[in-house]
Amino acid sequence: MKRGVLFAGVFLLSCVIAHLIFLDMQPRFSTAHTVGIMEERGRQWNVLSVSRVRKADKNFVVRDNPDTITAFAVMNLDEGPLAFTMPAPQLPLYWSVAIYAENTDVLHITNDKGGVECVRLTIAPKGAPALPGFEMVTAPSDVTVLIVRATMPDRNDELEVNALREELLAAKLVPAASNNKDSLGGCS
Amino acid sequence: MAVWVYMMSMGVLGALVGVLSAFGAPYLFSFGALAQKDGWATARAIGDESANPYLRAWAARHGIWALPRREAIYFSAEVDADGQLLQGNCSYRIDGGSLPTRWWSVAAYRNDLWMDNSADKYSINSQEFQSDDIWSASFGVAPSDAVWLPSDGKRGEVVFVLRLYDPDETLIADPLAITLPTITREGCS
Numbered sequence: 001m002k003r004g005v006l007f008a009g010v011f012l013l014s015c016v017i018a019h020l021i022f023l024d025m026q027p028r029f030s031t032a033h034t035v036g037i038m039e040e041r042g043r044q045w046n047v048l049s050v051s052r053v054r055k056a057d058k059n060f061v062v063r064d065n066p067d068t069i070t071a072f073a074v075m076n077l078d079e080g081p082l083a084f085t086m087p088a089p090q091l092p093l094y095w096s097v098a099i100y101a102e103n104t105d106v107l108h109i110t111n112d113k114g115g116v117e118c119v120r121l122t123i124a125p126k127g128a129p130a131l132p133g134f135e136m137v138t139a140p141s142d143v144t145v146l147i148v149r150a151t152m153p154d155r156n157d158e159l160e161v162n163a164l165r166e167e168l169l170a171a172k173l174v175p176a177a178s179n180n181k182d183s184l185g186g187c188s
Numbered sequence: 189m190a191v192w193v194y195m196m197s198m199g200v201l202g203a204l205v206g207v208l209s210a211f212g213a214p215y216l217f218s219f220g221a222l223a224q225k226d227g228w229a230t231a232r233a234i235g236d237e238s239a240n241p242y243l244r245a246w247a248a249r250h251g252i253w254a255l256p257r258r259e260a261i262y263f264s265a266e267v268d269a270d271g272q273l274l275q276g277n278c279s280y281r282i283d284g285g286s287l288p289t290r291w292w293s294v295a296a297y298r299n300d301l302w303m304d305n306s307a308d309k310y311s312i313n314s315q316e317f318q319s320d321d322i323w324s325a326s327f328g329v330a331p332s333d334a335v336w337l338p339s340d341g342k343r344g345e346v347v348f349v350l351r352l353y354d355p356d357e358t359l360i361a362d363p364l365a366i367t368l369p370t371i372t373r374e375g376c377s
Contacts, residue, residue, distance in 0.1 A: 003191065010195050011202035018206030023241045026214065027248035034252055056304040063251075063300050063349060066310035067293045093315065094291045094353045096259060104248045106256050113354070145253060151291055151353065153315040156308060 027104040031143065035074050046082060048073040048146070048173040050165055053155050066155060071148035071168045078142045079175070081124030083131055085187040086171035088116050091164045092150035099123060102141035110135075118187040122176050131176055146173070214246040225364045227271065227371065228263040228350065255353075261289075261363050263350040268371045274346040276303065276339050278376040279328030282348075284369035286321050287314075288356035294369065296327060296337055297347045305329075305338035312337050328374075341377065 043049070050071045075082055089095050089112075096111040097119050110119050122130040123137045123144060130136035148168060152161055170187070222229045231251060232243075239247065247254075254262065267273055268280060276298060295311035296303050302310040316335050317323045326332040327348075329341035339346070350369065352359065359366060 003194075007194055007198045011198040011205075014199040014202030015206040015209075018203035019210045020206075020241070022207045022210035023213070023245055026210065026241075026245035027252075030248040030252050055308055056302040056310065059302055063297055064302065065293070065351060066295055066302055067313050067351075096255065098253070098255060098259070100253050104244070104252055109256070109259055111259065111354070147253060149255075151313070151315075153313075 028102050028141075031100075031102050031104060031145070035143070035145075038074060043074065045074055045076045046079075046173065046175075048084075048171060050168045050171075052165075053152075053161050065149070068149045068151055069161070069164055069168060070150075071146075071171050073146045073173050075123060075144045075146060075173075076142050077123065077125050077139055077144065081122055081128045081176040082173055083134060083176035084119065084121040084123060084146060084171070084173050086119045086148065087167070087187045088112065088118060089150050089164065089167040091160070091167055093153070095148065095150040097121070098147050098149070099137050099139075100145040100147070101139060102143040105140075107139060107144065108135075108137040119171075120187065124176065128176075134176075210245075213242065214249040217242075217246075223364055226368050227267045227269065228265045228368045230261060230263045230363050232257075257355075257363070258360055259354070261352040261355050261359060263352075263363075263368065265348045265350070265371060266345065268373045270373065272373065274348065274371070275343065275376060276346045277341055277343045279326065279339070279374045281334070281372045281374055282312075282325045282327060282337070282369050283372070284323050284325075285367055287352060288359045288366060289352035290354035291315070292350065292352045294325070294337065295349050295351070296339065297349060298340065298342070298344060300347070303338065303340045303346070305340055307336075307338045309336070309338050326374075329377075 048071055051069055086097065094112060096109055098106060099108040101107050108121065110116060120134040121137050122134040123139055126138050148171060150164055150168060152164060154160060223232055231247065265274065274280070282294060291314050293311045293313035312325045312335050324334045325337055326334040327337045327339055329339050348371065
């Protein structure tokens, strides 16, 4: 009888502990899974890429927003902080820059409401210094994700979409070393 | 010796059950993450770092890297005004009023992906309407007088997603306080 209670206790205790630990890790697993799919499709780390307007047969993103153009980067801060700059897009009715931690927490959002002319962010692990004139985004994990979203009035208006893409292509993501400031283009 | 073997076995078995139950939970349950009104559902937990681990796991599985509520609010509809599942081979009228947000859209999805159509149009958005005080759109295989949200015309379930970007404070405080668009079935092929 005593042994039965002991065995049941061990079973329950290990079950609860494993359940809670694994549950807490699930957002990280979701990030790793999604990033893994992106790597398989050729996406590189620390490289900002601006999406093209796709048709349904070329789009496999779950519940993707068909009205936005996005700039996207999966970042690994293992090799040091990164600097992000983007002149504020003028064409979209709404735009935002969002940075997510590996556990999917939202670390930072800049949007078009504050009259920002140029977004300047240093994305770095705890304790790293920010570049002068750059807002600091402290990441609790090496893996972070950056997404710029900009709304398109009409995805089938090629001229308008290309103009909006050009605005997003002005965004830069480079290692945050001072000798890289020239790489940041007109928004450094 | 045998006691320790049994105990270790129980521990391993318990851990296995714990891992499997944690993995399956966000697939099987929504843990109250969804609030519903008039056929539309919104996920309170998306982008909320203060949510409990169950809600966080659910949100990561169903809306990874979505914008938080202060930035965007998402609703999804799987049923029409009569509570019947939305179908790709049916046509619907979507009637709405003013929505307290800077920009909104309604997109149609089949199996969570865009519905393939020759017009290469997968949504309607607020910039297509002269005034959004009262607006009306149609969902179907052919355009009508109203702003058109194309369907692929195939049988099977469809989901509409309403996105509200830069919502007003009132909407952020209580997303269910607003009047949501009405989806009315007009016919099926």
